[in-house]
Amino acid sequence: MSKHRKFIHIDMDCYFAAIEMRDNPSLRDVPMAIGGAKERRGVIATCNYLAREYGVKSAMSTAMALKLCPQLVLVPGRMQVYKDTAEIIRNIFYQYTDLVEPVSIDEAYLDVTDCALFNNCASDIARAIREQIYQTTALTASAGISSVKFVAKIGSDLNKPNGQFMVTPNNIEKFLSPLAVSAIPGVGKVMTAKLQGLGIETIAQLRLLTREQLIDLYGKFGQVLYQRARGIDPRVLQLSRLPKSMAKETTLSEDIHTIEQAEPICLGLLEYLKLKLIQLPDMQLEGIRVKIKDASFKVFSKECKTSFLAADMVRGLLQQLWQQNSQKGVRLVGVCLRLQPKPTYSQLNLFD
Known part of the structure; x- marks a missing residue:
């Protein structure tokens, strides 16, 4: 064993x-x-x-x-x-x-x-x-x-x-049983609401669903739910975590219709992402993407390659989007940073 x-x-x-x-x-x-x-x-x-x-x-x-x-x-x-x-x-x-x-x-x-x-x-x-x-x-x-x-x-x-x-x-299942299903990593608001609609509030109640039922509901993640409800997590540590992107978006309480309304929202999202980027010291910027979702829920985006977090680039991308796709009003604005690992350099030995 x-x-x-x-x-x-x-x-x-x-x-x-x-x-x-x-x-x-x-x-x-x-x-x-x-x-x-x-x-x-x-x-x-x-x-x-x-x-x-x-x-x-x-x-x-x-x-x-x-x-x-x-x-x-x-x-x-x-x-x-x-x-x-x-x-x-x-x-x-x-x-x-x-x-x-x-x-x-x-x-x-x-x-x-x-x-x-x-x-x-x-x-x-x-x-x-x-x-x-x-x-x-x-x-x-x-x-x-x-x-x-x-x-x-x-x-x-x-x-x-x-x-x-x-x-x-020996105490894992007992510990998990009374917790809300949202305590399981990966179970967000939408999934929590769907499970609650099935009468599933706690992890103990989640165990009442079979593996097949959970897979039918959530595909591959259904297998993960089945395991985690029982305190099973076969993952080992990932000693190298290299995300390819990070993004932040906001759904607006009311549709906006001018670029003057959209620009400060985009720049606020960019400032937030700047703070989050320092959490990834081994990664560097490769590009920026700006997206909008119009009132008919169609999504449009523009991106450019860059190694600098420049507000002017975000403004430029937003302006391109706005000229092409803002006729119906905008209900969501988002900014995404594309990332890549920082290069590692080794010093050459001049005497080899």
């Missing part, structure tokens, strides 16, 4: 905001967020826990955030500081295991199955990692520990901030 894997999911607590509060103590006791200005149709990248109590959240427009929390303090992002701190944290992970899967700048999976420290007690290893992060960076992290990868991710959110939660192999 093969031994259980030991996964730890480390998730930094409101990472960008925590760095700003660390470096500027006057921000610690006020609702604050990292994001663009309201006048430029900015978007919230992240916020502290005080702001979240007002309903402010990531990817929300700055205008909406300020309606929910008029006293919200907006802080511009400091990309290099976030990247440098993330590098320090990642180096701490590698002191415990070589099997590290960064998910983003502020979270990662670690496989500590073969870590000899702390008598191979995954809970003690997670506690030591969190303590070392705090001692080194003055930032807190939360952790989930399990023999199943997605269960570890769920666990890291249960004792936030600055806590951890372990689910032992």
